Amino acid sequence: MILTFFRNLFRDLRRQPLRTSLTLSGVGWGTFAVVLLLAFGSAVGKQNMKSFRGVGQGFVIAFPMSTTLPYQGLPKGRRVRLTPEEIILAGQKIAGIKRMAFEFTATRRIRYRREDVLNTVRGVTVEYGDIRNVIAGEGRYLNGTDIALKRRVCVLGNAITKNLFHEEEAVGRTIFIEGLPFTVIGVMKKKIQTSNFSGQRDEHCVFIPWTTYSALFGDKYIGSFIFQPENIAASKRLIRLVREHLGSRAGFSPDDKDALFVWDWTEFEKSFSIFFLAFNIFLGLIGSFTLLVGGVGVASIMLVVVEERTKEIGIKLAVGAKRRHILWQFFAESLAIVLMGGWLGFLLAALVLRAIPIEKIREYVGIPEINPAVGVAAIMILLAIGVISGMMPARRAASTNPIEALRK
């Protein structure tokens, strides 16, 4: 039965090869557009999110500044000074903080043999690397012992490594920071970073234990601190708690927004995600419209087909076809055209995606691919169009009056 159904279906499609292929190409082209747009859209979104996360992931940055409100008898305009110990304590006291880290930052003179550069040196904690995605590609990142023993060790950004060492192996060598020797223990894995704060991008920085930094360069107060909320949605509440806690310790009002300048990166991340979701929906819509044009083509062709086959419908009804038999016949035919066209579009899109010289554009658009999300979205759109474009002609066919149809 099903076999006969499909045999008849394909015979009906083959009867008008030109018409069928034109309709197919309309749908195929639409699908091609949808798939390609969605593939590029999701790749661009992913790539940008990746670059965006180069600076770190789901975290909040805070810079101690100067007070702008009087606090408990203290005048405004006082500099807010925070010691590493205060930050460590805050990280332990405030519930809901997943990780907390701080840094000392300055531009310093760095030398290796004849190479002599001025780059950002960051005195940091172990957690800092996790939050900021500073991951060692060679060697290792700083550990607790480095910090506790104030070791003169450093992790280099991948770009500064290249400037200092060129093709030479860096791990195990000694560099000089402000004339003081440091052993290179690791080189940061290359990462794409589009945003940054305090100094150069990480690939140009030297990371050393904060204890070493403080001991050698005499800094007592941190330049900035960062923390990751356990739950991103709670970032606002945590910021408030941090202000309250540090305000009472360092002498500033929790309402004094300028005393502690806070940059909630999680907010950016949220709006960024929303932006790219909207962007993808937009692309999907544009593609869907192209596909819709193909669907309209199918619907109008099928209406003509129904008109042409009125007699056939009449004969079938006369020998006992029910309305649903006729409905299914035409619905299946439309759907078959849409699905076959869709398949062709998919195939073409896959071929095109494979043919694109991806390396040249990878930095900006990532790797456009037909991932499951793209596939599912495209198939859903395709099915929706298929059902819409098939239903109208099929309903018309099914409502044929057999007596009038047989007279034709």
Next chain:
Amino acid sequence: MIEMKDIRKVYQMGKVSLEALKGISLRVEPGEFVSIMGPSGSGKSTLMNIIGCLDTPTGGSYFLEEKNVAGFNFDQLSSIRNQKIGFVFQNFNLLPYATAYENVELPMLFNGKPGKKRRQRVLELLEMVGLVDRQAHRPTELSGGEQQRVAIARALANDPSLILADEPTGNIDSKTGQEIMGLFVELQRQGRTILMVTHDMTIAAYSERTIRLLDGHLVEARQ
């Protein structure tokens, strides 16, 4: 087999209503061969459509094998057409792109008969009308007489008890027409009820009884 009481059919054309059948009462016994005659516009086609369950009457009752089908909906009527009635048309009404085999198979596709039984039945029917060797031919490759024989085979697909023929010999030459009528006589001999619309007295002569229609009335019933 057929029992109609006071069947009326009114067509509403805008504000004008046209009464095509003005109270027809008719009884056809199982195994009867009845001809329906009458001039154009007398209501023959309307009556045939109602008997054939292609149309429903505006008034009156119609019992087909003791079932009042006057109140049936479209799909219920489809089932009746599929199971109980076989149609033979003047212009054959075969699917032009389908082979003789596929045309005969068609009614069986709408009642879910399994493939093997379907195939067996199609070949049996083509054998009966003498067209087994032409089963792969399309209607355009067949003569008028052959096409009508395919149509008769199709009408018998689900072994219906009632055959409705609308001018079955109207589009074929008289010699072939006689062969076709021979088939109808054979069908009646097998116990089927046959109702046939015709203009041709010599064709009507094959039947046992002739009904005349005039202006929507049954005017004469000749035994």
